[in-house]
Amino acid sequence: MNFPSRLVPLLLLTFPLALAQTAATQTPPTQTPPLSVGLALDSGGKNDRSFNQSAWEGAQRAAKDLGVKVRLFEPKTDAKGVSSRGAAPLAKAGANLVIGVGFANKDSVEAAAGQYPAAKFAVIDDLPTGANTAGLRFREQEGSFLVGYIAATNSSTGVLGFIGGQDVPLIHKFQAGYAAGVKFVCPRCKVISAYTGTTPKAWNDPARASQLAASMQAQGADIIFAAAGGSNAGVVKRVNTSQCLHASALPTGVKFSRNLFATLPRSGAYTAACQGDARPTFFIGVDSNQNYLGDDDSNPATLNHGMTSMVKRVDNAVYSIIRDVQKGRPWRSGDQSFGLQNDGVGFALDLYNRALISPVLESRLKKVQNLIVYGTVRVPVK
Numbered sequence: 001m002n003f004p005s006r007l008v009p010l011l012l013l014t015f016p017l018a019l020a021q022t023a024a025t026q027t028p029p030t031q032t033p034p035l036s037v038g039l040a041l042d043s044g045g046k047n048d049r050s051f052n053q054s055a056w057e058g059a060q061r062a063a064k065d066l067g068v069k070v071r072l073f074e075p076k077t078d079a080k081g082v083s084s085r086g087a088a089p090l091a092k093a094g095a096n097l098v099i100g101v102g103f104a105n106k107d108s109v110e111a112a113a114g115q116y117p118a119a120k121f122a123v124i125d126d127l128p129t130g131a132n133t134a135g136l137r138f139r140e141q142e143g144s145f146l147v148g149y150i151a152a153t154n155s156s157t158g159v160l161g162f163i164g165g166q167d168v169p170l171i172h173k174f175q176a177g178y179a180a181g182v183k184f185v186c187p188r189c190k191v192i193s194a195y196t197g198t199t200p201k202a203w204n205d206p207a208r209a210s211q212l213a214a215s216m217q218a219q220g221a222d223i224i225f226a227a228a229g230g231s232n233a234g235v236v237k238r239v240n241t242s243q244c245l246h247a248s249a250l251p252t253g254v255k256f257s258r259n260l261f262a263t264l265p266r267s268g269a270y271t272a273a274c275q276g277d278a279r280p281t282f283f284i285g286v287d288s289n290q291n292y293l294g295d296d297d298s299n300p301a302t303l304n305h306g307m308t309s310m311v312k313r314v315d316n317a318v319y320s321i322i323r324d325v326q327k328g329r330p331w332r333s334g335d336q337s338f339g340l341q342n343d344g345v346g347f348a349l350d351l352y353n354r355a356l357i358s359p360v361l362e363s364r365l366k367k368v369q370n371l372i373v374y375g376t377v378r379v380p381v382k
Contacts, residue, residue: 034067034068034069035066035068035069035096035097035322035325035326036068036069036071036094036095036096036097037059037062037063037068037069037070037071037095037096037097037098037099037322038070038071038072038073038086038087038090038091038093038095038097038098038099039055039056039059039070039071039072039073039086039090039098039099039101039318040073040075040085040086040087040090040098040099040100040101040105040108040109041055041056041072041073041074041075041086041101041102042075042101042102042104042105043075043104043200043203043204043230044203044204044229044230045074046072046074048229048230049232049288049290049293050229050230050232050286050287050288050290051101051102051124051229051287051288051312051314052101052102053288054287054288054312054313054314054315054318055099055101055124055314055315055318056072057315058314058315058316058317058318058319058322059099059318059319059322061315061319062318062319062322062323062326065319066322066323066326068322068326071090071093071095073085073086073089073090074086085100085104085105085107085108086098086100086105086108087100087105087108087109087111087112087113087121088108088111088112088115088116090112091112091115091116091119091121092116095119096119096120096325097119097120097121097122097321097322097325098112098119098120098121098122099121099122099123099124099136099318099321099322100121100122100123100124100128101124101314102123102124102125102126103123103125103126103168103170104200105123105124105126106123106126106127106128109121109122109123109128109133110128110129110130110133113128113130113132113133114130117132119132120132120133120134120325120331121133121134122134122135122136122321123135123136124136124137124314124317124318125137125138125170127334127335130333131333132331132333133333134321134331134332134333134334134335134336135334135335135336136314136317136318136321136336136338137335137336137337137338138312138314138317138337138338138339138344138345139173139337139338139339139340139344139345139379140170140173140174140177140227140310140312140345141173141174141176141177141180141379141380141381142177142339142340142345142372142379143177143310143311143312143339143340143345143346143347144173144174144175144176144177144178144181144225144227144310144379145177145178145180145181145184145368145372145377145379146181146310146340146346146347146365146368146369147178147181147225147284147307147308147309147310147347148160148177148178148179148180148181148182148183148184148191148225149181149182149184149185149364149365149368150181150284150307150308150347150357150361150365151178151181151182151223151225151284151307152181152182152183152184152185152186152189153185153186153361153364154223154260154282154307154356154361155186155189155222155223156222156245156256156257156258156259156260156279157220157221157222157245157250157254157255157256157257157279158186158188158189158190158220158254158257159189159190159192159216159219159220159221159222159254160178160182160189160190160191160192160221160222160223160224160225161191161192161193161194161213161216161217161221161223161224161225162174162175162178162179162191162192162193162194162224162225162226162227163193163194163195163196163209163212163213163216163224163225163226163227163228163231163235164193164194164195164196164227164228165195165196165197165202165203165227165228165229165231166195166196166197166198166199166200166202166203167195167197167198167202169382171195171227172381172382173381173382174225174227174286174310175193175227176379176380176381176382177379177380177381178191178225179191179193180379180380181379184368184377192216192219192221194212194215194216195228196208196209196212196228196231202228202229202231203228203229203230203231204229204230204231205230205231205234206230206231206232206233206234206235206237207234208231208234209226209228209231209232209233209234209235209238210234210235210237210238211234212235213226213234213235213238213239213283214238214242217238217242217245217281218249218251219251219254220245220250220251220254222245222279222280222281222282223281223282223283223284223307224239224281224282224283224284225283225284225286225310226283226284226285226286227286227310228286232283232285232286232290235283236283236285236290236293236294236306239281239282239283239294239305240293240294240296240305242281243269243270243273243274243280243281243296243305244270244273244274244278244279244280244281245278245279245281246274246276246277246278247276247277247278248276248277256277256279259279261280261303261355261356264302264303264355265301265302265303266302266303267296267297267299267302267303268297269296269297270302270303280303280305281305282294282305282306282307282356283305283306283307284306284307284308284309284310285306285308285309285310285348286309286310286312287309287310287311287312287314288309288311288312289309289311289348289350290306290309290348291304291306291308291309291348291350291352291353292306292350292352293306294306294307294352294353295352300351300352303355304352304353304355304356306352306353307353307356308347308348308349308353308356308357309347309348310345310346310347311345311346311347311348312344312345313338313343313344313345313346316338316343316344317336317338317344321336340369340372340373341373347365349362
């Protein structure tokens with residue numbers, strides 16, 4: 001189309017103005033707010049070197065990788081001894097996904113899920129009810145079987161210990177798997193088991209755990225697996241303090257059968273306390289990698305008293321469910337299971353215990369793991 005020459009300047013002036021008016025009337029694109037995740041911890045705090053800490057690390061990894069916002073709630077106990085739980089407060093504050101760490105959060109999660117149907121909820125170690133809830137549960141018995149295999153292979157006495165926290169079905173899975181792993185490689189070995197208590201206080205009673213560990217050592221136990229939450233600290237302290245068992249103090253019927261770690265360099269404290277015919281004592285940690293706690297002289301090159309740890313990858317489970325929700329994947333209510341097959345459990349191997357897990361033992365453990373994954377070996381749960 002040809003415009004008269006006198007109209008061209010007018011068009012040049014009005015055209016930019018029209019563009020500006022059009023732009024002004026368009027609605028700017030809205031940004032989707034980041035996913036808000038609430039983490040309701042169990043007792044012990046986020047730095048408990050165990051269950052809570054692993055969950056917190058998984059949430060922090062999700063915050064870094066996926067850009068989600070994480071809010072934290074630690075249970076509080078009032079003057080009457082009543083503990084408050086964080087599911088409802090976190091949902092009220094706007095959390096799209098609330099994760100309750102530990103079975104003690106189940107009731108509060110179920111109540112909050114009914115009150116806030118638009119939000120999603122998960123419980124670690126239990127199975128809540130409700131279409132907007134999921135249970136992140138672990139096959140702890142599988143990882144415990146592996147550390148039981150390690151303990152029996154490396155024991156000098158053939159006597160192994162297990163110390164649980166609260167005497168509940170969940171910890172029975174640890175005990176059953178551990179005992180089965182011991183017996184798988186050493187049918188003649190003996191497993192001594194005990195619990196720190198029957199109430200939630202059992203998770204934070206290191207003094208009682210230390211007493212139990214001392215009693216087991218007196219019966220000849222040179223390796224003790226502790227699945228007791230904060231009470232684990234008592235077992236670690238006892239092992240790091242006792243350092244070794246002496247042949248002269250072994251009970252009737254128990255003798256040293258070997259000395260697998262005779263060539264490893266020792267700390268000064270060990271050398272002073274364990275002269276003569278003696279063998280080192282060890283603990284096996286739980287949930288997170290606690291191997292470093294056995295480094296009593298701050299030197300990983302010397303004999304470490306943390307044999308290994310049965311790692312329960314709570315961090316992977318937390319990260320997994322956050323990722324699924326953040327990416328808009330279909331919500332899977334009900335049970336979500338984590339075991340050896342999907343990196344949910346395992347054992348810790350690092351610079352602290354590398355000298356304790358021989359290449360031959362490591363190779364055997366891989367074969368045993370495959371036997372469990374493919375169902376050739378069925379690990380008991382109680």
